[in-house]
Amino acid sequence: MENETAVKNRVVVVGAGFGGIRAALLLAKYDMQVTLIDKYNYHLFQPLLYQVATAGLSVDDIAYPIRAIFRNKKNVDFRLAEVTGVDFDNKSIQMNTGTIDYDYLVIAAGGMTNYFGMQSVQKNSFGMKTLDESVVIRNHILYMFELAAHEKDADKRRALLTFVIVGGGPTGVESAGALAELIYYVLVNEYHNLNFKEVRIMLVEASDKLLAAMPESLREATVETLIRKHVEVRMCVQVTDYDGERLTLKGGEIIPTYTVVWAAGARAIDLIDKLDVEQASMRRAVVNENLQLPNRPEVFVIGDSAHFMQDERPLPMVAPVAMQQADVAAKNVRNLLRGKELKKFVYKDVGNMATIGRNAAVVHMGNIKIKGFVAWAIWSFVHILRLINFRNRAVVFSKWMWDYLVYERVVRLITRK
Numbered sequence: 366m367e368n369e370t371a372v373k374n375r376v377v378v379v380g381a382g383f384g385g386i387r388a389a390l391l392l393a394k395y396d397m398q399v400t401l402i403d404k405y406n407y408h409l410f411q412p413l414l415y416q417v418a419t420a421g422l423s424v425d426d427i428a429y430p431i432r433a434i435f436r437n438k439k440n441v442d443f444r445l446a447e448v449t450g451v452d453f454d455n456k457s458i459q460m461n462t463g464t465i466d467y468d469y470l471v472i473a474a475g476g477m478t479n480y481f482g483m484q485s486v487q488k489n490s491f492g493m494k495t496l497d498e499s500v501v502i503r504n505h506i507l508y509m510f511e512l513a514a515h516e517k518d519a520d521k522r523r524a525l526l527t528f529v530i531v532g533g534g535p536t537g538v539e540s541a542g543a544l545a546e547l548i549y550y551v552l553v554n555e556y557h558n559l560n561f562k563e564v565r566i567m568l569v570e571a572s573d574k575l576l577a578a579m580p581e582s583l584r585e586a587t588v589e590t591l592i593r594k595h596v597e598v599r600m601c602v603q604v605t606d607y608d609g610e611r612l613t614l615k616g617g618e619i620i621p622t623y624t625v626v627w628a629a630g631a632r633a634i635d636l637i638d639k640l641d642v643e644q645a646s647m648r649r650a651v652v653n654e655n656l657q658l659p660n661r662p663e664v665f666v667i668g669d670s671a672h673f674m675q676d677e678r679p680l681p682m683v684a685p686v687a688m689q690q691a692d693v694a695a696k697n698v699r700n701l702l703r704g705k706e707l708k709k710f711v712y713k714d715v716g717n718m719a720t721i722g723r724n725a726a727v728v729h730m731g732n733i734k735i736k737g738f739v740a741w742a743i744w745s746f747v748h749i750l751r752l753i754n755f756r757n758r759a760v761v762f763s764k765w766m767w768d769y770l771v772y773e774r775v776v777r778l779i780t781r782k
């Protein structure tokens with residue numbers, strides 16, 4: 366047991382993602398003693414992971430050291446540790462480095478890739494949830510081109526050049542668009558021996574819709590744009606097995622490929638499974654209207670780890686939900702401390718957007734539906750603004766401008782095979 370002082374306003378925040386960082390910043394303002402725990406020492410901007418995977422951005426463009434974020438907050442202590450359990454009765458957190466006690470706890474540990482129990486797919490496909498995973502994908506894609514460039518066997522070469530992305534949500538759509546641009550704008554000029562007609566990019570979706578949360582006109586525009594970018598869009602198609610070389614679809618079709626990127630689902634992080642909490646859709650922890658665990662008023666769960674019903678539907682696992690919940694959870698911690706009435710959480714939908722590449726995006730906000738260049742400009746502006754730090758914003762902006770003007774992807778480095 367670590368030596369903790371007997372102050373009454375100790376709040377521990379687990380997870381330094383979108384929700385955790387925002388909650389910790391607010392709690393610091395309220396003069397609480399905040400301990401922020403994360404298994405990584407950086408905050409990650411996950412919506413741009415696919416750009417690292419497709420050689421557009423570097424790892425340090427979308428991540429930022431947590432200690433730097435709290436440089437001027439003397440009442441925030443950071444612990445680099447993995448939380449392994451929580452003893453709610455004794456208000457104590459178990460980490461791989463020891464234990465720590467709390468008066469209040471905010472769990473903002475996010476989510477993880479959901480393979481829906483398909484072991485072979487989990488073992489052999491690529492997930493895209495962490496920085497490491499996106500670098501692995503980048504290395505792998507570039508390496509496939511190196512192998513294909515000198516492969517004499519036509520069948521093997523075609524399998525090396527077949528890239529399948531599973532999941533027609535924003536991550537799948539954005540990844541497919543970005544991969545098409547990497548291949549058909551950049552690599553096509555550099556692999557002189559390859560016939561690019563042998564390249565195949567497939568986007569596979571189990572339902573009959575891409576970007577299901579978007580209105581029909583924007584969904585149709587998305588499919589048209591992807592097809593124009595040489596992406597084969599396959600809807601109503603379910604993956605059943607993948608052995609690393611052969612992808613099997615329901616109905617028996619087999620696609621020979623060495624690259625399957627799994628962007629088909631998310632679930633709450635497995636830490637939630639280890640806690641004594643009620644779980645609902647996507648294994649998320651059920652919280653009440655104030656974001657507390659039932660019967661544990663001092664424990665709040667927010668973001669991708671939390672299951673919150675609104676309008677009879679669970680809220681989606683997206684960054685705005687985590688950030689809005691962080692505001693309410695932090696305020697409720699302060700309200701509890703002061704004996705005031707708690708605030709109820711109500712999510713304000715900020716809309717949806719996705720880019721399909723250069724000059725192409727779809728944006729849906731309230732009654733506004735925009736596509737094409739204007740949507741792409743809005744998407745770019747919003748994503749630059751949402752990066753946590755000025756340095757990251759400036760670097761990402763300049764890299765995007767450079768790539769836009771000279772059709773380049775500067776991070777085409779194979780750092781590990």
Ligand SMILES: Cc1cc2nc3c(=O)[nH]c(=O)nc-3n(C[C@H](O)[C@H](O)[C@H](O)COP(=O)(O)OP(=O)(O)OC[C@H]3O[C@@H](n4cnc5c(N)ncnc54)[C@H](O)[C@@H]3O)c2cc1C
Nearest residue numbers: 380382383384404411412448474475668669682683684687
């Ligand atoms: C590829 C990708 C693209 C996405 N694109 C979009 C998008 O365009 N728009 C959008 O709104 N949302 C997008 N999302 C979803 C969005 O990133 C999440 O909804 C959001 O990050 C949730 O915030 P959070 O605070 O709940 O969790 P996270 O931001 O995931 O943060 C959780 C933190 O907890 C830490 N952690 C986890 N377990 C432990 C543990 N046991 N011990 C210590 N620390 C732990 C993690 O390291 C992480 O830092 C995307 C997600 C992915 C993966």
